[in-house]
Amino acid sequence: MLKLTDDEKRMLQGEDGFVPQICMQYLVEVCEVAGAEKLIDLDGTGDFHTPMTSMSPFYAFPIEELKKIVDAGAHFKIPTFANKSPFYMLPPVQGWEKCNVCASGNKNCQHNDPEFHKEAMCEEWIELYRRMGMMTTHSCANYMTSTYLPTMGQHCSWNESSAVPYCNANLGARTNIDGSFATCFLGKAAYYDMHITENRYATVLVKTERTIKTDIEWDVFGFAVGEDVGVHVPVLTGTGKPTTTQIMKLNSAMNTGGAVRMYHIPGSTPEAPTLEFALNGKKPKRVTMIGEAELKRAYETLNYHTSDEVDLVYLGCPHLTIVDLMLIARKLEGKKCKIPLWIMTAPWLYDVAKNIGYLKIYEDAGAHLMTGTCPAAMGAVPAGVRNLAVDSAKQSYYITGRYPDDDNRLQVCYGSQDDCVDAALTGRWHGEWR
Amino acid sequence: MRKIRIYGRKEYGGCVEAEALVSPKPLQGFANCNPERGYTTERNHPLFKVPYAGKVLVYPSPRGSGGFMSYGRGQLKPAAFVHTETCPLAVACAMVAHIPSMTDFETDPMTVIETGDMVLVNADEGYIEITKKD
CATH class of the missing domain: 3.30.499 (Aconitase; domain 3)
Known part of the structure; x- marks a missing residue:
């Protein structure tokens, strides 16, 4: 009551x-x-x-x-x-001038149209x-x-x-x-x-076979954990200590595969000094293994392509931190993209990226920096894009929902940030699960 | 006709009877639900492009982003929601839809209801009653 x-x-x-x-x-x-x-x-x-x-x-x-x-x-x-x-147009806050996307596929709503942008903001x-x-x-x-x-x-x-x-x-x-x-x-x-x-303690104990360490391992692991635990609170064991980027990947992927509002990593997250504490001294209601087979299956679910010819590369789901902006700049410096590469961050980092020199590196490489949105939120990719490469489980799994019709399917190549930068530079997908 | 009654918790009130559409997998909204067309667009999903308008939409649990509430939007929304497990995504969805919504049942409705069964969702009195299609 x-x-x-x-x-x-x-x-x-x-x-x-x-x-x-x-x-x-x-x-x-x-x-x-x-x-x-x-x-x-x-x-x-x-x-x-x-x-x-x-x-x-x-x-x-x-x-x-x-x-x-x-x-x-x-x-x-x-x-x-x-x-x-x-909402509901979710325009790029910065970089909209080169965003050749029709909002939700509507030809009258072009994100690169100044009047549309003004209204959408x-x-x-x-x-x-x-x-x-x-x-x-x-x-x-x-x-x-x-x-x-x-x-x-x-x-x-x-x-x-x-x-x-x-x-x-x-x-x-x-x-x-x-x-x-x-x-x-x-x-x-x-x-x-x-x-x-009481609702914050773990009820599901998650184990792994390999130690989860790289960014893509955390992303794939997160998706698999989400699918396995659903709405329940897991305690994750057998992982390394995640970096900030890896936490963002884990969190977004777990809330794509499932609805994980809370989780614990003993020795890493603040409400889990120990495994026993995370479980509130109780036995887990369920123990589950996210082993090699589960990781491989999640990776294959997140890949949705028959062609290796990529039309657009998208990085920035969730919006990238300054460290990832730095890493991408390092990978692009002195190089030229063969196909469009979109880099998405938070609006308040745009001027930082500009002042620190990353924006110029991106532009010289033919990449494009935007802020505040993403393709799944805008509801579309640019017309003509049939194969999108991403490094995010969340973006991979949602963007195809915007293209449900047989005559208009969108393929997705999913892999690491390195796989995506390679695709931008070569126009081809070479990613594989390791 | 065999009738089965299961008691549960009302999320949003009301009383309606309609045919069941059962999703064997959790449902996901945002870009993977198209409320203008009234179906899920999640790739590989058993209910991919299966219309839910006017049905009692039965599913194990919600997952994904806050855009789960898309299932409650527009003219093509379901007649009612029946789901085994809940989380705040389902709360927001029920509030957008304002249709009968129930969860936390004494018996898992997923083990009883099949697509095509008639389901009376009496959220006001806290039960669902299933008439098996036979």
């Missing part, structure tokens, strides 16, 4: 005005659907997909209502960041959110550029499947995938799932 505080009841009754009321109505419904018994006051950070005031059409409200509260001085209650570029909404304090990071990996992270135990409200485990497993803060205007504005979220300590 849901229990609200007197303040929450007052908002629900509309005594604080229309926007707090509709936000509270929304949160009450989240609690009812989720079976939550109360709202938790957030003390961490939040993000949501702009510009919508709610992902649910039943709780969205018009810009006029937003203007009213902004003019009256309303602010977000917690530090609030923007997820990817604005939804500046009227975004400006209001900025006045409320939103820091417009516009990235699925905004935690990498936000310069401000929640700390252990803080309650948050994030909204990106690949980012949620970063908050839970890697930082030890607590979030569900529920970041919205309502949670960030009121600073409250439904108290269930990963906000509750």
Whole structure:
């Protein structure tokens, strides 16, 4: 049974005005659907997909209502960041001038058209959110550029499947995938799932045959783990200690193969000083092996091509860190791409990449730097591209969903960053599972 | 006609009876669900391009991104959701769809329901009733 505080009841009754009321109505419904018994006051950070005031059409409200509260001085209650570029067009924030993609395949919506770009950026909404304090990071990996992270135990409200485990497993803060205007504005979220300590312990013990070490091993492993454990919390054993890039790959891949909001790596993630601690001193409900056969099968699932002739290479799912931008620059310096290579990072890293010299290296090599979006989010690749090379399980597994028809299938070559750079330089796919 | 009743937890209320469409695999949204066409576009999926409009969509668990809520969008949405296991992806989906949605059953509905069975989803009273197609 849901229990609200007197303040929450007052908002629900509309005594604080229309926007707090509709936000509270929304949160009450989240609690009812989720079976939550109360709202938790957030003390961490939040993000949501702009510009919508709610992902649910039943709780969205018009810009006029937003203007009213902004003019009256309303602010977000917690530090609030923007997820990817604005919906539903998800334009590149930078580099759009050379993005020859029709949004969701619609020929009238060209991302490289200045007028379309301006409209797609939804500046009227975004400006209001900025006045409320939103820091417009516009990235699925905004935690990498936000310069401000929640700390252990803080309650948050994030909204990106690949980012949620970063908050839970890697930082030890607590979030569900529920970041919205309502949670960030009121600073409250439904108290269930990963906000509750008991739900955060591992119930599935994952073992491996090989030690998971390289970036692609972590990505393939993550996809296989996700498919195996589904919605349950795994403790991963038999791996090395992941780098930041590998954590981002693991997190996005586990939330492609499954819905892994939380996991543990004993000795690496903060809520798992030991295996026993990760399991809360209990026996795992299930023990599973992600061995050589499972890794090979996942790799083969992520490859979806009959031709080795590649038309476009895409790197940047999730949006790349500065280290990966450096590594790609090193691999491209003094070379020329034979086919288009797209490199995607967070908007707040664009000027950094420019100032540090990477942008010039990319441009000299014929590669193109963009920010804030990805092909799966834009809903298409450029016309004529029939075979896309990627180094991301997530991008590989989603992008083909945009091309379900037999007369318009998209092939995907999936491999390591090196395989992808090689494909960009040669126009051919040479990747294989090792 | 054989009828089987299974009790579970209401996510979103309502009461509706419709034919079941059972997904043997977890469902995934975002780019792998096309709400304008009303079917999953996930490659290799058993329900690839199988329309779910007006059906009781029965599935083991949600997976993938927050775009899972695509299953609840548009004119071609299902009549109801019945799923074995849940996570916040299913919560957001039920809230976008506003159709009866249930989970946490005493018996796994995946072991009882087959595509083509008629399923009454009485979320208000916390049960589903399956009429086997025979």
